Amino acid sequence: MKAIKKEVFNRLISSLIKRYEVIAPVKKELVSFEVIKEPKEIFLEKNSYFPVKEFFFRKNETLFEFKGNSVTVPVKKAKGKILLGLRRCDLNSILRQDMAFIDEEVDPYYKKERENSVLIGYHCKKAEDKYCFCGSLKLLDFFDLMLYDKGKRFIVEVGSKKGNEFINKHKQYFKNTNTSLTDKDKIIKNSDRLKKKDISHLYNHPDWKKDVKLCLSCAACNVLCPSCYCFDINDKVNIKDLSKGERFRTWAACQLRCFTKVAGEHVFRDKREERFKHRIYHQLQYFKEKHGVDLCTGCGRCIRGCPTRIDFVKTINEMK
């Protein structure tokens, strides 16, 4: 097992910033993942309000530019990324997005962003607030390195070959330690909140209507979710020269009626209730049927950020 003193860790970060894009939680009005310029910006006390997905699955991405019959795919800069301070829920959400964008069908844009990235986790000792429920879902150990906060130092767990290579490359910063991690060290207290793990028989339960009445179809839940991965594709044509333009994609959201509109003006989830339940069922049933794990990682962001504080976990728990 390796350990690193916090002041040494900051020196390591300062050196990494010169060579990599270092992304960490930063506190402004709210906490968000940002590219940092110095280690003192790192904020580990609270998880980020916003998800980390935008560093791999971009909010706006040009897929190609066209001019007449010629098509050019933008070449991305190959600068490596180090992501720090990722919680267990966020790490598992990256794993879910890898399943959707790499394992199922390779998305070259996403894959390129993921290739040169190192994921460094930060272990939560307890649920951050009443909305977290990561302990109710079968989350996996998915990280390159995981930091366990032990006061003046971090104990470092290695989770992959990439993590091992990182330690070897920066071995002057790490020390061997006899301290080993116990099961107790890995517990996240108060995080098991979702009592019913199988919701397949509850689709027609009348209690959903209580939540649907409060839902504004604003899609904040989709945007804040670190796992949601739907997108829309559009063309933007240069108005002065119609032979030129670009095809781009943007995040999309299943809670919006326009998302479910297809050619011929058919809207296949026209009712708000259908859209509301679709998100919950994709998160807790449909994705699992295909990939063997829930899409949801229990981060609680969709509940914390919902303008009417709809808590679908509470609703499911109370269904008789």
Ligand code: SF4
């Ligand atoms: S954030 Fe809340 S109100 Fe907005 S669409 Fe999602 S569940 Fe509905």
Ligand code: SF4
């Ligand atoms: S559905 Fe909600 S709780 Fe689950 S991962 Fe998405 S934002 Fe987090």
